[in-house]
Amino acid sequence: MAYSRLIMKRLALGIVLLAALGRAPAGAWTFDWAGRVEVDAEGLSSDDPNKRHEAVIELAKYDVALTQTHLLKALRDPEEKVRHAAAKALGAGGAIAAVPIMIEWLGDIDPKTKGIAAEALGEIGGTDATQALTRTLGDADPTVRAKAVKALGTIGKKGNPSVVVALIPRLE
Numbered sequence: 001m002a003y004s005r006l007i008m009k010r011l012a013l014g015i016v017l018l019a020a021l022g023r024a025p026a027g028a029w030t031f032d033w034a035g036r037v038e039v040d041a042e043g044l045s046s047d048d049p050n051k052r053h054e055a056v057i058e059l060a061k062y063d064v065a066l067t068q069t070h071l072l073k074a075l076r077d078p079e080e081k082v083r084h085a086a087a088k089a090l091g092a093g094g095a096i097a098a099v100p101i102m103i104e105w106l107g108d109i110d111p112k113t114k115g116i117a118a119e120a121l122g123e124i125g126g127t128d129a130t131q132a133l134t135r136t137l138g139d140a141d142p143t144v145r146a147k148a149v150k151a152l153g154t155i156g157k158k159g160n161p162s163v164v165v166a167l168i169p170r171l172e
Contacts, residue, residue: 037067037070044070051081053085055088060089062090063093064090067089071098072095075087088116094125099124102117105117106133118148119151122155132153133152133155134148138148
């Protein structure tokens with residue numbers, strides 16, 4: 001009986017400490033501690049691109065289920081570093097809603113943007129991502145092609161070995 005009270009006290013203390021910190025450890029739970037997501041997302045409306053970038057970095061620390069709406073909006077930000085940080089966060093979180101925009105980015109002029117889109121698609125996976133990355137294997141830029149190959153490898157490692165079939169004709 002005393003042992004179970006001790007466990008309950010420690011559990012309560014842990015919850016109080018996490019609440020006092022303002023957020024749960026990254027990826028620990030899908031829970032918005034004290035509305036911090038909305039507070040951090042307010043930075044996305046700043047006129048200062050550095051503050052918008054910082055806001056995306058802060059939002060990336062939460063579960064993407066809580067931040068996806070804000071990060072998807074950040075993909076349309078006028079500042080490149082804000083867009084790229086949002087794409088990385090959405091990719092790392094496996095946000096399927098970002099796939100159409102990332103596919104769109106694969107057609108961009110900038111190889112860096114194409115590469116970030118490929119990396120995000122590799123993290124997210126799925127049929128649409130795989131098909132888009134397979135088409136990207138024919139890109140004129142060798143760096144973009146390499147990112148597409150790596151992204152397809154990431155998808156393959158996550159349980160879709162059929163992506164290897166897309167790579168075989170490109171080995172030549």
